[in-house]
Amino acid sequence: MNWPLEAFLSFLAAGAFGVIFNTPRRTLVSCGLVGMSGWLIYRLFFEVFGDSVQATFAGAFAVALVAHILAKKFKMPMIVFSIAGIIPLVPGSRAYNSMRSIVENNYFEAISFAADALMISGAIAMGLVFAEVLMQMVFKQQAKKMQKKIGMTRN
Amino acid sequence: MTQAGEVRRNLALDCFLLAGKIMMESGAETYRIEDTMIRMAVSQKMMDSHCFVTPSGIMFSPSNEMTTRFVRIKSRGTDLERVALVNAVSRRLVSGELTLQQAYDEMQIIDQTDYRFSIQIQVLAAAVTSACFLILMGGGWEDLPFAFVIGGTGFYIVETILVQTRVKFFAEFTGALAIGSLASLVIYAGLGQDLDTIIIGSVMPLVPGLLITNAVRDLMAGHFVPGLSKGAEAFLTAFAIGAGIALVLSF
Numbered sequence: 001m002n003w004p005l006e007a008f009l010s011f012l013a014a015g016a017f018g019v020i021f022n023t024p025r026r027t028l029v030s031c032g033l034v035g036m037s038g039w040l041i042y043r044l045f046f047e048v049f050g051d052s053v054q055a056t057f058a059g060a061f062a063v064a065l066v067a068h069i070l071a072k073k074f075k076m077p078m079i080v081f082s083i084a085g086i087i088p089l090v091p092g093s094r095a096y097n098s099m100r101s102i103v104e105n106n107y108f109e110a111i112s113f114a115a116d117a118l119m120i121s122g123a124i125a126m127g128l129v130f131a132e133v134l135m136q137m138v139f140k141q142q143a144k145k146m147q148k149k150i151g152m153t154r155n
Numbered sequence: 156m157t158q159a160g161e162v163r164r165n166l167a168l169d170c171f172l173l174a175g176k177i178m179m180e181s182g183a184e185t186y187r188i189e190d191t192m193i194r195m196a197v198s199q200k201m202m203d204s205h206c207f208v209t210p211s212g213i214m215f216s217p218s219n220e221m222t223t224r225f226v227r228i229k230s231r232g233t234d235l236e237r238v239a240l241v242n243a244v245s246r247r248l249v250s251g252e253l254t255l256q257q258a259y260d261e262m263q264i265i266d267q268t269d270y271r272f273s274i275q276i277q278v279l280a281a282a283v284t285s286a287c288f289l290i291l292m293g294g295g296w297e298d299l300p301f302a303f304v305i306g307g308t309g310f311y312i313v314e315t316i317l318v319q320t321r322v323k324f325f326a327e328f329t330g331a332l333a334i335g336s337l338a339s340l341v342i343y344a345g346l347g348q349d350l351d352t353i354i355i356g357s358v359m360p361l362v363p364g365l366l367i368t369n370a371v372r373d374l375m376a377g378h379f380v381p382g383l384s385k386g387a388e389a390f391l392t393a394f395a396i397g398a399g400i401a402l403v404l405s406f
Contacts, residue, residue: 005290006291009287009290009291010287010291012283012284012287013283013284013287013288013291013359016280016281016283016284016287017280017284017360017364019272019276019277019280020233020277020280020281020284020310020360021182021233021234021235021365022233022234022235022236022270022271022272023235023236023239024235024236024239024240025236027239039291075243075246076239076242076243077183077184077187077235077238077239077242079182079183079184079187079235079238079365079368079369079372080235080238080239082368083235083364083365083368084364086364086367086368087359087362087364088288088291090362090364090367092288092292092355092358092359092362093292093351093352093355095393095397096351096354096355096358096400097351099397099400099401099404100351100401100404102401103401103404103405121367124367124371125371125375128368128371128372129371129372129375132372132375
């Protein structure tokens with residue numbers, strides 16, 4: 001596979017999604033970067049382990065992590081950054097294949113594709129949630145350290 | 156309770172509800188809206204206020220003595236710039252940089268301004284995403300112009316019908332139908348190579364990514380009513396797209 005090309009395409013796609021969702025103008029490039037990191041980690045994981053569910057989890061985790069960091073930096077809601085990054089991971093081709101199998105009366109194949117799509121959607125959700133919990137824990141630790149530094153001994 | 160205090164409290168309530176309304180209309184997560192409203196309320200010395208946010212209405216109860224206020228949300232779209240702007244105003248109000256009146260005025264300006272890109276630029280962006288996804292999903296370069304044109308057309312059709320009829324399901328169904336027919340036409344004419352990847356790439360701009368993300372985050376935050384209703388909306392959108400494509404494929 002062609003890494004630079006995929007990086008560029010996912011960057012462009014996520015940035016263009018930023019335009020469709022009208023994210024603030026100065027965050028468009030960051031949205032593209034979020035999408036790129038999510039897609040590259042998804043692809044890397046997929047190449048190494050060959051399991052698309054785990055790879056999607058890793059990708060969504062990366063997207064949420066990067067989005068959280070950017071949200072802190074720009075002081076904007078995290079949703080501004082995460083959405084454009086999530087879209088490339090959505091199991092569009094599996095959902096499509098499942099539907100095509102239903103149209104062709106090929107129900108067994110349809111169910112297996114649909115189950116795959118469902119698992120991948122679940123992996124996206126898990127990745128988002130896990131990253132969020134992790135970031136909350138990290139920020140709480142940081143806040144505690146700050147409080148100790150400035151002499152607040154509460155908690 | 157003095158008269159001035161009464162007026163001020165009403166202004167505060169107007170301000171909170173307007174903030175919540177703009178955020179919900181622009182596609183923010185429910186828990187973020189509740190968080191923003193409660194923070195603003197605390198900054199205005201309303202310590203035990205409660206709010207309940209659903210995708211179709213927001214209730215806000217400042218305290219036991221005062222009446223609960225309700226605002227109905229009529230339409231929902233996606234405009235993340237407004238979410239970010241309201242968020243910035245509420246931050247400045249909480250930090251004491253803005254007075255209540257200034258914050259309310261700014262909210263009203265945000266409410267009345269349309270920040271979205273022009274439809275031409277949005278269609279262009281949709282076309283670019285379709286082309287990018289065609290390659291990312293493993294399509295061939297010779298199909299690129301078709302995905303570009305079909306993806307843009309599909310998005311334009313959905314947006315136009317949405318403005319005309321306000322029925323989301325119908326708009327998405329028609330858009331998917333158009334995408335499916337155009338892609339089949341291109342293959343039938345012998346121009347394109349792979350029907351599947353062209354359709355998948357072109358459909359991508361219509362995918363309800365915002366709704367899925369929001370639904371998951373709301374459900375995980377314990378907001379089950381908004382989470383489930385947004386999930387239902389996402390499912391309906393996905394079903395509309397699927398039905399439109401399936402109709403074409405079945406011929």
